[in-house]
Amino acid sequence: MIDIHSHILPELDDGAGNIKESVEMARKAVEQGITDIIATPHYYKGKYDNDKEKVERKTWQLNRVLDELDIPLKVWPGQEIRISDELLEDYDNNSVMALNGSQYMLLELPSNHVPRYTERLIYDLQMKRITPIIAHPERNLEIIRNPHLLEELIWKGAYSQLTAGSITGKFGWRTRRFSKYLIHSGLTHFIASDAHNVGNRGFQIREAYKLVEKNMGQAVVNAFHVNAENVLYGMKVKESFL
Ligand SMILES: [Fe+2]
Numbered sequence: 001m002i003d004i005h006s007h008i009l010p011e012l013d014d015g016a017g018n019i020k021e022s023v024e025m026a027r028k029a030v031e032q033g034i035t036d037i038i039a040t041p042h043y044y045k046g047k048y049d050n051d052k053e054k055v056e057r058k059t060w061q062l063n064r065v066l067d068e069l070d071i072p073l074k075v076w077p078g079q080e081i082r083i084s085d086e087l088l089e090d091y092d093n094n095s096v097m098a099l100n101g102s103q104y105m106l107l108e109l110p111s112n113h114v115p116r117y118t119e120r121l122i123y124d125l126q127m128k129r130i131t132p133i134i135a136h137p138e139r140n141l142e143i144i145r146n147p148h149l150l151e152e153l154i155w156k157g158a159y160s161q162l163t164a165g166s167i168t169g170k171f172g173w174r175t176r177r178f179s180k181y182l183i184h185s186g187l188t189h190f191i192a193s194d195a196h197n198v199g200n201r202g203f204q205i206r207e208a209y210k211l212v213e214k215n216m217g218q219a220v221v222n223a224f225h226v227n228a229e230n231v232l233y234g235m236k237v238k239e240s241f242l
Helices: 019-032 052-068 087-092 118-127 141-145 148-155 164-168 173-184 205-216 218-232
Strands: 002-006 036-039 074-077 080-082 104-108 131-135 159-163 190-192
Touching (some): 002 190, 002 218, 087 118
Parallel strands (some): 080 104, 104 131
């Protein structure tokens, strides 16, 4: 199993606080059946200044430790990039990167609204051959009130990623119900853990896939797995499989 969104790298953001916690998370990931995980520390200028070079260095260091401990998990570099009007500039000067150097970039919206420049940004990124993936739209207040906003972004070329814990009910029944709606409406392309630790923000990805399998069948689960694999290897993602 491939997980395309996690905060497993140590000392970078509100995820793993040190290498010991990263290793604990890695062990949990393996228990969940994850073989490959993309490390996506927050990139949020002034708060989390985790540029590409730093992320790549930390990824390399963690892989070396996991190798020494014989933990069968491969970590790949990425970022969860908070959208801003400087994002294109940051991409041009190599501070931000797409997931594992693919054509897919993980974007984080503010939690309470969708900035008006988002559509334009999605267009501009695509001009640079980058396909944005909107992280956890199910937790954005404006999208919850008006799901049509997400539909618009997807119509303009973005993909979207649901967080496993939203599907399992970790963020409450409303988020759970809305997540189900987003999957059933074909507005979801990926499921990922967004794991921050082994406690209250753990993985739950296996449990989430089980629920999706129960509600929608194995074919849909397989399509999500294939999509995640295609991101990791920089291949074309299936847009709709419903
Ligand atoms: Fe995240």
